[in-house]
Amino acid sequence: AIHGARILFAIIFAGISLGLDGNANKYQEWAVDVDERADNVNWYDQDCLDGPFKDNGEALKIRHEINCDADCMEAGSKWSVLYKFNAAIFLLEGFNAGGMILGIYW
Secondary structure, eight states: OHHHHHHHHHHHHHHHHHHHHHHHHHHHHHHHHHOGGGGGSOHHHHOOTTSSOSOHHHHHHHHHHHOOOHHHHHHOOOHHHHHHHHHHHHHHHHHHHHHHHHHHHO
16 A cells, blocks of 8 residues: 555656646746747746745845856756656656565565
8 A cells, every 4th residue: 555655646746846847848938939049048947036036126136146147047057957857756766666566466
């Protein structure tokens, strides 16, 4: 029973992670549609204005304090990459649980 719960848990959270990754990709496509120069910048990782922050002025101040040049902007923070890794780990966990179930009954 515990392995079945592990599979269910893994599938649900892998789906959530893949959904977040899909949102990041859609946001990037939108940014490129708005401005072709955005193709070289990972906007999902960079954009902090009009986000979940309480004070956009403070977010803009922090953004300017970071002093990120073009190379820094192009690289991004790589947080959106974690969605793919997170989904892969959950899928591997699900396969592991499935293997455990097969091993028990085989």
